[in-house]
Amino acid sequence: xxxxxxxxxxxxxxxxxxxxxxxxxxxxxxxxxxxxxxxxxxxxxxxxxxxxxxxxxxxxxxxxxxxxxxxxxxxxxxxxxxxxxxxxxxxxxxxxxxxxxxxxxxxxxxxxxxxxxxxxxxxxxxxxxxxxxxxxxxxxxxxxxxxxxxxxxxxxxxxxxxxxxxxxxxxxxxxxxxxxxxxxxxxxxxxxxxxxxxxxxxxxxxxxxxxxxxxxxxxxxxxxxxxxxxxxxxxxxxxxxxxxxxxxxxxxxxxxxxxxxxxxxxxxxxxxxxxxxxxxxxxxxxxxxxxxxxxxxxxxxxxxxxxxxxxxxxxxxxxxxxxxxxxxxxxxxxxxxxxxxxxxxxxxxxxxxxxxxxxxxxxxxxxxxxxxxxxxxxxxxxxxxxxxxxxxxxxxxxxxxxxxxxxxxxxxxxxxxxxxxxxxxxxxxxxxxxxxxxxxxxxxxxxxxxxxxxxxxxxxxxxxxxxxxxxxxxxxxxxxxxxxxxxxxxx
Numbered sequence: 001x002x003x004x005x006x007x008x009x010x011x012x013x014x015x016x017x018x019x020x021x022x023x024x025x026x027x028x029x030x031x032x033x034x035x036x037x038x039x040x041x042x043x044x045x046x047x048x049x050x051x052x053x054x055x056x057x058x059x060x061x062x063x064x065x066x067x068x069x070x071x072x073x074x075x076x077x078x079x080x081x082x083x084x085x086x087x088x089x090x091x092x093x094x095x096x097x098x099x100x101x102x103x104x105x106x107x108x109x110x111x112x113x114x115x116x117x118x119x120x121x122x123x124x125x126x127x128x129x130x131x132x133x134x135x136x137x138x139x140x141x142x143x144x145x146x147x148x149x150x151x152x153x154x155x156x157x158x159x160x161x162x163x164x165x166x167x168x169x170x171x172x173x174x175x176x177x178x179x180x181x182x183x184x185x186x187x188x189x190x191x192x193x194x195x196x197x198x199x200x201x202x203x204x205x206x207x208x209x210x211x212x213x214x215x216x217x218x219x220x221x222x223x224x225x226x227x228x229x230x231x232x233x234x235x236x237x238x239x240x241x242x243x244x245x246x247x248x249x250x251x252x253x254x255x256x257x258x259x260x261x262x263x264x265x266x267x268x269x270x271x272x273x274x275x276x277x278x279x280x281x282x283x284x285x286x287x288x289x290x291x292x293x294x295x296x297x298x299x300x301x302x303x304x305x306x307x308x309x310x311x312x313x314x315x316x317x318x319x320x321x322x323x324x325x326x327x328x329x330x331x332x333x334x335x336x337x338x339x340x341x342x343x344x345x346x347x348x349x350x351x352x353x354x355x356x357x358x359x360x361x362x363x364x365x366x367x368x369x370x371x372x373x374x375x376x377x378x379x380x381x382x383x384x385x386x387x388x389x390x391x392x393x394x395x396x397x398x399x400x401x402x403x404x405x406x407x408x409x410x411x412x413x414x415x416x417x418x419x420x421x422x423x424x425x426x427x428x429x430x431x432x433x434x435x436x437x438x439x440x441x442x443x444x445x446x447x448x449x450x451x452x453x454x455x456x457x458x459x460x461x462x463x464x465x466x467x468x469x470x471x472x473x474x475x476x477x478x479x480x481x482x483x484x485x486x487x488x489x490x491x
Contacts, residue, residue, distance in 0.1 A: 006182055010124060011133055013182035014117045017081075018140045020175040021113045023148035024084055024168045028053055028104060030153045030285040030302040034161050039097050043286060043426065044215060044411035046097065049104045050282055051211060051407040056108025058400030059204045062252050062393045064112035066195055068119065073186045074179070077116050081176040083109040088169030092162040107168070111400065120183055149309075153302025199245055199252030206237035207401065211408040218415040253394040262382030263391050265452040266375040267398040269332050272445035273339065273371050274402020279410050279438040280343050280364055281305070287351055287431050294354050304354075307362035315369025319377075322370075328378065332449040335370030338363055340442035347435035351428055367442070372399070413437055 028050035036046035060080075068076040087106025094100035114137065121133040156164040213230035220226045245251040258264045287293040288301040315335075323331055342363035346356060375395060383391045417430035 009178075009182045010184075011121070013178045014121055014133065015136060015140060017175045017179055018114055018117050018137045020171045021084075021110050021117075022140055023151065024088070024107060024110050024172060025053075025148070027088075027107070027148065027152050027164065027168055029282050030149055030298050030305070031156055031161055031164060032282070033286055033289045034156055034298050035097075035100065038161055039094075039100070041097050044415060047282065047407060047411045048097070048101045048215070049091075051404055052101045052105040053108040053111070054278070054400055054404035054407055055204075055207050055211065056105045057111030058207065058397055058404055059200050060109050061112040061396050061400060063195060063200050064109070065115060065393055066250075068116045071187045073116060073120065074183050077113065077120075077179055077183055078176060080109040080113050080116075081172055081179060083107070084113075085169050085172035085176055088165045088167075088172055092165035092169060094162075103165070110172070123186070124184060147309075149302035149305040150299060151302070153297070153299040157297045157299040194250050196245075196248060196250055196252040199241060199248065202237050202241035202244060203252065203397075206234045206241060207404060209237065210234040211404065214405075214408045214412045217412065253397050254390040255394070257383065257391045257394055260379075260382045260391070261452065262378045263394070265332070265449055266378050266395050268452060269336070269371065269445055269449040270375060270395055270399045271402040271405075272441060272448065273336060273368070274399050275406040275409065276336075276339055276343070276438045276441040276445065277364075277368060278403045278406030279413070279434060279441070280339070280346075280360075281308070282407050282410050283414075283431055283434060284346075284357060284361065287428070288354070288357055290428065290431070292428050293351060293431070294357065296354065300354070304357045304361055307358050308365040308368070311362045311365030312369035312372075313365075315366045316373035319370060319373045323374070323377075328374070328381075329450065329453045331374040332371050332378075332453070333446040335367040335372075335374070336442050336446035336449060338367030338370065340367075340439045340446070342367060343435045343438040343442065347432045347439065351432055351435075410434060 032043060032046045032050060035041075035049055036043045039046070064076060064080060083106045087103040087109075089103070090106065091100050091103030094103060118134045118137050121137065122130045124130075125133060152164040152167065155167050209230045213227050213234065216230075217227045242255060245253060245255045258267065284304060285298075285301040288296045288304055289298060294300075319331060322334070342360045345363065346360040349356065376392065379391045379395060413434040414426040414430050417433040418426045
């Protein structure tokens with residue numbers, strides 16, 4: 001493609017790639033009941049098709065960010081898109097759950113790609129145009145997820161689950177070809193340090209063994225050697241990982257940044273909210289399809305999540321107004337309370353009428369919009385410019401860890417409230433009880449966020465417009481640990 005045409009296609013190409021990544025990332029949740037039925041397995045086992053994606057996203061995000069912030073960005077982007085396309089094809093062809101989970105794990109590489117497209121826009125475009133494209137990619141990240149749920153549900157409902165995964169594979173393959181043409185090489189850039197392979201392996205071992213213990217504990221027995229052994233391995237892996245991260249020169253995530261109160265608040269809150277969020281989202285799509293629940297199709301369960309996407313985006317745009325009037329300390333607790341209200345409403349008065357699912361997800365979206373859009377600004381204001389990328393990478397890992405544990409915990413709680421064991425079939429009361437646990441987690445997250453934040457001594461100081469723009473850009477681009485602009489901005 002000639003240079004002029006390539007330049008003209010650059011921004012549309014990035015927007016298409018961002019749309020594909022967002023849609024593919026939302027393939028899992030509505031399809032879980034259908035996967036369980038097609039593969040003749042339990043809902044708990046089928047849940048791994050979602051958990052595996054989140055788990056890989058947690059480990060891959062900082063690694064991909066480090067690899068992509070240097071001379072190999074284009075190659076890393078293409079490799080990840082190839083993994084996503086290949087994972088979709090593998091999941092579509094899967095005749096067993098392990099093969100499908102492997103394909104979904106490969107698709108988890110896509111969760112780390114959005115910041116790479118933003119970083120490409122930042123480097124390729126001038127300072128006047130880059131923020132607008134980054135903002136557009138941010139919008140696509142929210143809207144694409146909302147479109148992905150009903151779209152894949154519609155395909156699965158009209159055809160079958162494999163067709164939904166083939167759709168993802170074809171879309172990802174198209175994005176790969178487009179990236180091959182429009183994304184420029186960064187071979188001229190300097191290398192940003194070595195990759196912390198040991199740290200990535202340790203955190204992966206810790207998460208996998210913890211999730212296996214949560215999922216299999218009811219079958220093996222919580223006091224059995226297998227369950228206890230997995231938990232011991234998880235604790236040891238996380239302990240060694242912490243020791244390693246504090247001593248290595250180029251850590252996977254810089255745990256030393258937790259000395260900043262704002263960074264600690266964002267990470268602990270992000271993990272707890274991630275737990276509560278995925279307890280709600282992953283189970284909502286099941287309740288909507290449950291025969292004794294609402295008895296709707298997979299397409300309708302996808303539509304239920306549209307309000308979540310819309311209100312989370314709208315709420316994120318209200319955060320600056322709320323912070324200017326009420327201070328920064330209150331923003332995250334407000335979001336946590338909204339999540340708690342949503343899950344409590346559904347547990348107490350919902351679970352049988354379809355309209356309650358739509359209302360619950362709309363309120364849920366408000367909570368997620370307030371919390372996850374406030375945290376990047378909280379971090380950016382607290383740390384030095386040269387620490388922003390590392391701090392945002394740590395925060396992103398905390399979120400995905402919360403997502404993956406929340407997805408696994410949903411299985412454990414459903415089994416516990418159904419009498420335990422793989423043979424126990426969750427009823428509506430088990431789902432209601434699990435939503436009440438999500439409510440308690442949200443309330444706990446609100447309390448922790450308020451307490452950790454401490455006195456808001458600078459709440460009366462209104463950030464400059466330049467800092468507001470900086471918060472938006474760094475909050476998105478640095479979420480994968482990418483290096484940010486070096487020009488200081490007035491506070």
